[in-house]
Amino acid sequence: MKLLSYNIRGVGSRTKRKEVRDLVKKLRADVYCIQESKKEHVSEILCKSLWGNWSKIGWAFKGSVGSSGGIITIWNAGIFCSSSHWHAPGMLVVNGYWIESGISCVIINVYSSCNLADKLRMWDVIKSVALQNSEECVCVVGDFNAIKKEYERVGRAEFTYQQGIRLFREFIELSNLIDLPLRGRAYTWY
Secondary structure, three states, X not given: OOEEEEEXXXXXXXXXXXXXXXXXXXXXXXXXXXXXXXXXXXXXXXXXXXXXXXXXXXXXXXXXXXXXXXXXXXXXXXXXXXXXXXXXXXXXXXXXXXXXXXXXXXXXXXXXOOOHHHHHHHHHHHHHHHHHOOOOEEEEEEEOOOOOOHHHOOOXXXXXXXXXHHHHHHHXXXXXXXXXXXXXXXXXXX
């Protein structure tokens, strides 16, 4: 299973769509999770233009509010089969299974608010989903707008987020999640 997560900060330009296609092709992703699409509506044509190889894909999205937010999850339908999807504030949840192994999987694609109270509500929902599906594969990816360690916050050395850091660490631990290291660029800002 190869899962790619990317905060694209808008999929409107050809340059960004090409960058996405190139990443999918290079890394041969099975599932691609996009945050901050800035799209209220997402079509199959847009998803196929992002995926690039025009193979059979599945997709789900949570539309943006104006030009704020927007989450898209795209998968290779020959490798992953979705049985359902739903969204809640700050996240898109896709339930399904890996076709070859039959292993059930819940993929949670996150684009979180910066507001701590909103984050706490979202984390409670994620924790509930993760614990309810503890016998299955649960992948939680995306942009949490939160940090586990102070050095992860660029440009804010004089101000620390101790409460937010502590609460984010507790959320990860209580949800039985594992924080995997980033690969590639640490930050994807344009």
